Amino acid sequence: xxxxxxxxxxxxxxxxxxxxxxxxxxxxxxxxxxxxxxxxxxxxxxxxxxxxxxxxxxxxxxxxxxxxxxxxxxxxxxxxxxxxxxxxxxxxxxxxxxxxxxxxxxxxxxxxxxxxxxxxxxxxxxxxxxxxxxxxxxxxxxxxxxxxxxxxxxxxxxxxxxxxxxxxxxxxxxxxxxxxxxxxxxxxxxxxxxxxxxxxxxxxxxxxxxxxxxxxxxxxxxxxxxxxxxxxxxxxxxxxxxxxxxxxxxxxxxxxxxxxxxxxxxxxxxxxxxxxxxxxxxxxxxxxxxx
Amino acid sequence: xxxxxxxxxxxxxxxxxxxxxxxxxxxxxxxxxxxxxxxxxxxxxxxxxxxxxxxxxxxxxxxxxxxxxxxxxxxxxxxxxxxxxxxxxxxxxxxxxxxxxxxxxxxxxxxxxxxxxxxxxxxxxxxxxxxxxxxxxxxxxxxxxxxxxxxxxxxxxxxxxxxxxxxxxxxxxxxxxxxxxxxxxxxxxxxxxxxxxxxxxxxxxxxxxxxxxxxxxxxxxxxxxxxxxxxxxxxxxxxxxxxxxxxxxxxxxxxxxxxxxxxxxxxxxxxxxxxxxxxxxxxxxxxxxxxx
Numbered sequence: 001x002x003x004x005x006x007x008x009x010x011x012x013x014x015x016x017x018x019x020x021x022x023x024x025x026x027x028x029x030x031x032x033x034x035x036x037x038x039x040x041x042x043x044x045x046x047x048x049x050x051x052x053x054x055x056x057x058x059x060x061x062x063x064x065x066x067x068x069x070x071x072x073x074x075x076x077x078x079x080x081x082x083x084x085x086x087x088x089x090x091x092x093x094x095x096x097x098x099x100x101x102x103x104x105x106x107x108x109x110x111x112x113x114x115x116x117x118x119x120x121x122x123x124x125x126x127x128x129x130x131x132x133x134x135x136x137x138x139x140x141x142x143x144x145x146x147x148x149x150x151x152x153x154x155x156x157x158x159x160x161x162x163x164x165x166x167x168x169x170x171x172x173x174x175x176x177x178x179x180x181x182x183x184x185x186x187x188x189x190x191x192x193x194x195x196x197x198x199x200x201x202x203x204x205x206x207x208x209x210x211x212x213x214x215x216x217x218x219x220x221x222x223x224x225x226x227x228x229x230x231x232x233x234x235x236x237x238x239x240x241x242x243x244x245x246x247x248x249x250x251x252x253x254x255x256x257x258x259x260x261x262x263x264x265x266x267x268x269x270x271x272x273x274x275x276x277x278x279x280x281x282x283x284x285x286x287x288x289x290x291x
Numbered sequence: 292x293x294x295x296x297x298x299x300x301x302x303x304x305x306x307x308x309x310x311x312x313x314x315x316x317x318x319x320x321x322x323x324x325x326x327x328x329x330x331x332x333x334x335x336x337x338x339x340x341x342x343x344x345x346x347x348x349x350x351x352x353x354x355x356x357x358x359x360x361x362x363x364x365x366x367x368x369x370x371x372x373x374x375x376x377x378x379x380x381x382x383x384x385x386x387x388x389x390x391x392x393x394x395x396x397x398x399x400x401x402x403x404x405x406x407x408x409x410x411x412x413x414x415x416x417x418x419x420x421x422x423x424x425x426x427x428x429x430x431x432x433x434x435x436x437x438x439x440x441x442x443x444x445x446x447x448x449x450x451x452x453x454x455x456x457x458x459x460x461x462x463x464x465x466x467x468x469x470x471x472x473x474x475x476x477x478x479x480x481x482x483x484x485x486x487x488x489x490x491x492x493x494x495x496x497x498x499x500x501x502x503x504x505x506x507x508x509x510x511x512x513x514x515x516x517x518x519x520x521x522x523x524x525x526x527x528x529x530x531x532x533x534x535x536x537x538x539x540x541x542x543x544x545x546x547x548x549x550x551x552x553x554x555x556x557x558x559x560x561x562x563x564x565x566x567x568x569x570x571x572x573x574x575x576x577x578x579x580x581x582x583x
Contacts, residue, residue: 031384078567085324085383086566089517093563096514100556214510218391225388261399268395275376275389 005131009203011243012138013196016145018223018235020192023149025221026229026284027158028185029165031084033217034075034091035193037098038068040212042194043201044102047115050202057121064198065191071098072190073183080182095214102209114208121202134203141199145192149232152188161185162230215264222267225274228284237282242267296547297540298426302501303515304539305439309494310516311523311531312443313487318525319463320483321373323386327393328491329513330401333506335361335492336499337401339412350414354496358489365488368393369481394509402506411503412496435497442490447528459483463526491516511555515542518562537561 021035042064049055049063079090102109109115120129121137128137152158160181163171172178201207219242227238246263274281310332317325338357342348348356372389381389420427428436450456458479461469466476495504498512515538523534538558545557 031387078563082566085387086521088384088387089324089521090563090566093514093559093566096559097556097563100553100559104552104556215395218395221388258403261403264399265396265403268392268397268399271392272372272389272396273392275381275385275392276372279381279385 002131005135007244007247009131009134009138011239012135012142013199013203014220014223014239014243015142015236016138016196016199017193017220018227018239019142019145019149019232020189020196021220022224022227022229022232022235023152023161023192024186024189025224026231026234027153027165028161028182030080030182030186031088031221032091032186032189033088033214033221034095034098035189035220036212036214036216037075037095038071038190038193039197039200039216039220040098040102040207040209041068041071042197043207043212044109044115044197045194046198046201047118047207048109050119050121051115051117054119057123060121061195061198064194068194068197069187069191072187075190076183076186080179080186092214095217099209099213102212109209112209114206116206118201118205118207120205128202134199138199138203141195145195146232146236149192153232157181157184165230218271219267222271224281225279225284226270226281228281230285231281231283234281234283241282242270293547294424294426296543298423298428298432300540300543301536302428302432302436302539303542304519304536305436306494306498306512307515307519307539308443308532308535309439309497310491310512311519311535312446312528313490313494314513314516315520315525315528315531316446316459316483316487316490318520320459320466320480321369321377321386323373323383324390324517326387326390326513327368327397328390328487328516329509330394330397331361331364331488331509332491332495332498332512333398333401333504333509334364335495336412336504336508337405337410337506338492339496339499340405340410340504343413350412354493357496358492361492361495362485362489364397365484366481369484374477374480398506398509405506407506409503409505410499412500414500429501431497431500435501438493438497442493443528443532446490450528455482514555514559514562515539518558518565522562522565534565 017035017039021032024030024032024035045064045067046060049060055063075091075094079087079094082090103112105111120127122128123137126133128134153161160171160176163174163176164178164181168178200211223238223242224235225238226241227236228234246259246266249259249262314325314328317328335357338360339350339353342353342356343350372393373386376386376389414431418429420429421433450459458469458474461472461474462476462479469479470476495509495512498504498508515535518538519535520531521534522537523532524530538561541561542554542558546554549557
């Protein structure tokens with residue numbers, strides 16, 4: 001039972017991450033491989049504040065979101081000016097730099113040893129420490145993020161995002177401030193990803209840079225693409241699928257030494273097959289199709 | 292500044308130049324970021340390892356075998372993956388993701404087959420290195436420098452002076468137009484993939500002989516190659532070589548002046564700076580799709 005709860009909590013975390021990336025990638029067409037950096041910043045913010053200052057839950061969460069949004073501005077400002085491939089490479093660069101900082105700024109982040117013993121959050125006077133508690137917290141936040149995203153997407157702002165995705169120049173010629181919209185959604189996506197990171201830090205109570213690498217960004221991208229870019233429920237499906245299927249590999253009797261690699265192979269294959277046969281994912285409305 | 296740092300920078304730059312030039316070839320001709328190029332780099336090294344350790348073949352046989360294998364890998368991925376996608380009108384984003392997926396699958400296959408530990412290739416007894424102008428350069432490093440130089444010059448020469456090179460440049464400019472002029476664009480792209488993959492495979496072998504190899508080394512190497520290509524200008528072989536030189540020097544100077552663990556950050560920061568300030572590179576022509 002505990003195991004099932006654990007899986008559900010992880011799914012919840014990745015639903016948040018997936019939805020946030022979907023806003024940026026699926027709805028606006030910005031292929032970003034930097035998302036794990038924002039996720040990681042949220043985690044590190046929550047961890048550091050919790051460890052050093054024992055700040056309350058709301059403060060840590062807000063700090064995580066704000067830190068990620070600041071990083072979002074730093075990454076977005078130079079990168080969003082670039083088109084397509086160059087944008088991807090730029091986000092890749094920032095992801096690597098962020099990881100490098102996490103790994104090498106030992107005095108601040110603990111470096112490769114990570115930050116152990118992160119205090120668990122206290123929400124409305126109750127300390128969240130059991131699996132059930134985290135399940136409730138994770139899915140409550142996931143629901144909030146989902147509703148927020150859905151409101152955003154159904155708003156006029158959301159329509160502009162889709163216009164940007166379909167034809168950026170046309171959107172601009174119709175008077176939409178494309179640059180600002182892209183920056184806004186990029187920063188919002190970063191902030192939402194941080195929420196997932198905070199939950200991760202509180203749940204596992206230990207973080208280190210290896211959880212926030214390019215592979216993690218690719219995993220989040222796979223969730224969005226598998227579920228369907230441009231469809232929020234798709235991100236939920238994607239998260240469910242990509243978190244639970246590798247776990248099922250465990251029961252097939254695969255030795256743990258090769259499980260990690262097999263999992264990665266699964267993601268890679270999923271990406272390739274999706275691109276070949278179903279670029280719109282399971283239930284997506286957007287196909288990443290060429291111009 | 293000590294000549295050793297300069298020497299290290301130049302040697303690193305030669306590898307980056309080879310990776311960058313081969314990457315740029317594919318990028319110009321097939322128009323997308325072929326991330327899996329990084330794992331072909333790794334595959335080259337591991338092919339030699341396989342031949343040397345399991346088949347007991349001498350190095351002189353292993354290396355051409357590895358180059359051929361890499362060329363095949365490249366050609367196969369183009370034939371089975373990118374060409375069909377291109378025919379269906381896939382965007383560069385889709386091709387990039389397909390390449391990314393391929394990278395992940397291949398890298399993990401290498402991990403599964405060979406393990407994640409660092410391996411080394413047998414090149415002979417470890418030597419102290421030849422002293423050149425106050426710096427010590429090992430025979431492998433010297434070989435890297437010479438091989439890379441030769442291959443890069445060869446590529447430049449072929450592109451500029453031969454009919455094949457002209458065909459490649461035509462396809463790079465405008466594949467449809469080239470087809471109309473009688474160039475078999477698809478075949479040009481296929482051969483470009485094969486040659487570029489062989490080149491990057493050789494680069495992988497050279498680097499592995501110098502510092503050893505791990506399954507994940509391809510991504511870091513690709514970063515440098517892409518940095519060199521973007522920084523120097525994708526359209527010009529000389530530009531890429533220049534970019535590689537700058538990157539190699541910056542990396543080693545940075546490591547010497549600050550601390551070794553920041554060298555990746557410095558290198559990548561430089562790449563980003565290039566992207567922002569001059570996306571077409573120092574010697575490149577402006578690319579159509581760079582800014583809005």
